[in-house]
Amino acid sequence: MRFVSVSRKIVALLLLAGALAAGCGGSASGAGGTLTIGNIGWDENIAVSNLTKVLLEDELGYDNVELQLVENDPELLFAGVKDGELDAFQDVWLPNHTEFLARVEGDTELLEPWFRDTTRFSLAAPDYMGIDSIEEIPSTEAARIYGIEPGAVIMERLPNRVIPDYGLEQQLVASSTPAMLSEVDRMYRNEEPFIFVAWSPHWMNQEYDFTYLEDPKRSLGNLTELAEISTIVRQDLREDDPIAYAFMDALTLTEDQVNQLELEIRDAEDPAAGARRWIEDNRATAQPWISAAKRAQEG
Numbered sequence: 001m002r003f004v005s006v007s008r009k010i011v012a013l014l015l016l017a018g019a020l021a022a023g024c025g026g027s028a029s030g031a032g033g034t035l036t037i038g039n040i041g042w043d044e045n046i047a048v049s050n051l052t053k054v055l056l057e058d059e060l061g062y063d064n065v066e067l068q069l070v071e072n073d074p075e076l077l078f079a080g081v082k083d084g085e086l087d088a089f090q091d092v093w094l095p096n097h098t099e100f101l102a103r104v105e106g107d108t109e110l111l112e113p114w115f116r117d118t119t120r121f122s123l124a125a126p127d128y129m130g131i132d133s134i135e136e137i138p139s140t141e142a143a144r145i146y147g148i149e150p151g152a153v154i155m156e157r158l159p160n161r162v163i164p165d166y167g168l169e170q171q172l173v174a175s176s177t178p179a180m181l182s183e184v185d186r187m188y189r190n191e192e193p194f195i196f197v198a199w200s201p202h203w204m205n206q207e208y209d210f211t212y213l214e215d216p217k218r219s220l221g222n223l224t225e226l227a228e229i230s231t232i233v234r235q236d237l238r239e240d241d242p243i244a245y246a247f248m249d250a251l252t253l254t255e256d257q258v259n260q261l262e263l264e265i266r267d268a269e270d271p272a273a274g275a276r277r278w279i280e281d282n283r284a285t286a287q288p289w290i291s292a293a294k295r296a297q298e299g
Contacts, residue, residue: 035244038077038089039067043177044201044229045091047261048114050271051286052090052248054279059290060243060297072151074100081234082107087241088248090114090231095222101232108232111248115201115229117255121154122212122224123162124198128191133214134166137195142170146183146196150174154197154223161219170195184208201229201258203266246296250289257285 035056039049053065068086070076074097080086082104092101092110101110125131129140137145145168147155155174163172175183180196181204187194188208198204198212215224231248238245253261261278268274279286 033062033241033243035062035065035087035241036085037065037067038080038086039069040074040077040089040091041069041071042091043203043262044115044258046271047258047265047275048090048251048253050265050275051261051278052251054272054275055286055290056244056247056293058276060247060293062244072149075103078104078108078232081232084234084236086234087237087244088231088233090248092230092232093119093227094230095225096227104232107235109235109238111231111233113228113230114248114251114253115255115258116252117201119227119229120198120200120212121227122198122215122220123158123195124210124212125195126188126191126193127209127211129193131213132211133216134162134168134219135216137166137168137170137213140193140195142193142195144171144173144194146180146194147172147174148177148180148197154220157220157223161221162215165217165219201253201255201262203259203262205255206259206263242296243293247289247293250292253285257282 037049037052039045049067053067056062056065068080070080074089074092077086077089078097078100081089094101101108123134123137123145125137125140125142129142131137131140145158147158149155158172162168163170173180173183184194184196184204185207195213198210204210231251233245233248260282261275264278265271265274268277
């Protein structure tokens, strides 16, 4: 998915260290405990981490589950879990993050995938444009390709590989994911021709009818391959905090559940409120995770 290149590391490291200097990480177990979870700022990560925060605090007695934001920099998040500054990071995409995972092997634990469906990632076009391959883009009236944050690997491959390989003349527009989605919404409602970066799980898949474009020249490399989404935890979390460990290990979500959770969060006044609203309608889904954590609490 949005596999991000290494950039601005020194400033980000200082920010993360400063934010964690007060002793985050190394949580206590159960009631009255604290937990620090890394958050990369991607929609599925915002969704699953806020779901975890709300259930641990509301149902399992945690005083505080802090979501530490380190936008678009998985390297820092993997390093934070390795060093024990973060207890967990719940948005590990494999094989996309294989390089980062290899650097922390032996000092972290990778849990089983929490996403139970098939990921998707590519350039996309609204269905009303009637195309299904990147090689068809030149025949359309689309003037722009709407991308995401400049640090994402796809935003390096588009100008360096995809555009020259397919002879595309469309303007590539890099922006934040929210800004891109805002423009997608406007153009889609007006049925204008455009190309954009799309992925699943994401609420866009329920809001719009569009096609993930095939890449016959393999210019996007392994970015279009199926991925697993998992959680990485610090090596000693199972012993230090069996409740949080059991909860995150049990948590699983389908594509529809992730998309609905993201929509609730998008429409709420804050992410935690959206997560609570989703839980009200999906209590049966969440109960096995809570039960697993309570069994760990009982020893």
